[in-house]
Amino acid sequence: MAVMDVEAPLRGLRTELPMRAVRRRRLVGLPVTVIRQGVLGYATALVATWLVADRYFALPEAWTGGAVALVGAWLVYSFAALPAYERARSFKPAIRLAELLGAATLLLVIADAEISVQIRHATAAVLAGPVVSTLSALAHRQLLRHTPTILVGQVESVRRLSTRWAGRQDVNVVATCSWRAPHELAPLGSVTDEALAGVVREVLAAVAEHRATAVVIASGRAFATPALRHLAWALQRAEVECLVVADMSDHVEYLRPRRVGDQIALSLRAPNDHLMSKAAKSLMDRAVAGVALVLLAPLLALIAFGVRFGSRGPAVFRQVRSGRDGEPFTIYKFRTMVVDAEERLAALQVRNEGAGPLFKLRDDPRITRFGRLLRRTSLDELPQLLNVLKGEMSLVGPRPALEAETSQYSEWVWRRLHVKPGLTGLWQVSGRSALSWEESIRMDLQYVNNWNLRLDLAILARTFRAVLARDGAL
Structure with a gap:
């Protein structure tokens, strides 16, 4: 739509749509509204409860009616209590009803009450509602x-x-x-x-x-x-x-609304910026790295032999990188370039295809034939498991940058160094070398400000898929 330059106020403004138009919109869009509001999912959950109770377990009419009435009342309450735009996609009805049944069962166990077969079957019938409600929410999240x-x-x-x-x-x-x-x-x-x-x-x-x-x-x-x-x-x-x-323009912060006094404020506190979360992440990193090094030892030895056989020089390449808060550390990688690659870098700067302080050259003449294969499969990164085991790196985090790059960072970009660099990261599974410098920094900051263990596991899972697809690898 065209941009408006309005210099005089419009008095007597009516911001309401005409009721005739509203009614027409509601009538024409009624089937769509029914689907978007999740009515079909709620009704199906109720029918599923009846089918399980009456058809599968053949419960007496009183028990079947009680199970259907309980689920129906709960679903009606949930439908009315939830905001209109959450009804179809929300897991709350299923979670809360399951919690209610769990609490009731726990009370019966504590009271040492006799749980009859009919009570078990009725409970299973009632649980059919939350199961169907959860499946409906998942379907709506995809469809909408x-x-x-x-x-x-x-x-x-x-x-x-x-x-x-x-x-x-x-x-x-x-x-x-x-x-x-x-x-x-x-x-x-x-x-x-x-x-x-x-x-x-x-x-x-x-x-x-x-x-x-x-x-x-x-x-x-x-x-x-x-x-x-x-x-x-x-x-x-x-x-x-x-x-x-x-x-917030280019800032990628964790935002969470909260009430302060009688006002709504946005909290910028990172969700896992405390000691226990960092300790749990470190423990998981070192445990996984240790097990991976043991299991991958034969493969590591085979790759090391291939590197030495393909060109003269050591199998493992060592380089100083910037770690957490800019602290330098030595990174380990399988060597993919010729021995004098660092000395030849200056002559190739004029052909740099990267943005920002990054150097990228798709047809880099310094890369060996076997090294190109390692880069395409990302196997050259495996020795960094040693850095993870030593606590210098994490399994998931921003890319470990060279000191020559970090010296050019602005205060905004320096934020990416507030966590340990990672063996893989959000930008690696979102395009890798195909991403621009600005977009890769945005991805790194998004991770730094929003990381949690569930996100780490998701990135690790996506890493395997990205590696197999060779997504953005040089």
Whole structure:
């Protein structure tokens, strides 16, 4: 959509869609709404409870009716209690009902009560509801990933987010509505009442035209701007989700909303920035590295022989890299280049294909034939398991950088050195050498600010897939 320059306020603004249009939208989109709200999943969970109780276990009518009534009441309550945009995808109904049954069973065991066969069968029938509800939530999370979305905000924010979300599978930007200030240095607060009034009308027209299900507002003043709050109320009447994105430009921080007094604040505290999480990560790293070194010993010996047989020089290459907080350490890799590779680097700088301080050359003449094979399969990285075992590196983390690179880091980029470098990382499984310098830094910072053990396991699993696919390897 066109960018608007509104210099005069629009008085008497009505931000509500006409009720006739709302009713028409609801009627035409009723089947879609039923699916998006998860009604089919809730109904199927109830039917599954009845089938298990009546058909599978052949329980008496009273027991079957009780199981169906319990699950039905719980699902109705969950449907009413959950926000509209969480009903189809939420695991809360299944989790809480399972927790309730677990607590009831525990009380019976503690009380040493006799648990009859009918109670066991009725409990199993009731559990059929949470199982089906969980499967329904998983299905909806897949089916509803590509959300038709409209972006609203200042020109720069909208353009940046549109570019960043262009290739994503979970959001589909179908339209943008943006504004710019009357003059470049004007603060947003001085123009919202004037400029945003027209944008509100434009957003509502775009919602009707593109049948969008979500509107994302990229504005730091969204909560304090009356026009945008009126937009949120209008979208509520049209049953369209309204979201405010915490746009921090190039910063990738962990954001968590919390209430401070009577205000909503965004916490920037990293979720695992404490001693116990770091200790657990270190323990897992060293345990996995130790076991891997033992199991891979024959392969390591075979690769070492191949390196020595292919060219003169040592099998293992040692180089000083920057570790956590910039502390230098010696990294181990299987040698993939000729012995005098470092001396020949200066002559190849003019052919550098990398961005930022990185040196990349796809057809690097210093790489040996066997070394190229090792790089394509990432087997040259295996000796770094020794660095992990020594505590200098982690299994997952940012790429271990050269001191010549870290000396060029800005304060923002230096943040990636606040954790141990990794044998693999988020950027390696997201494109590796195909990523630009800026995007690789963004990936590293995203990991540094949001890491947890579950994310580490997911990255390790994706690493095997990326290696087998040779995704982005040089």
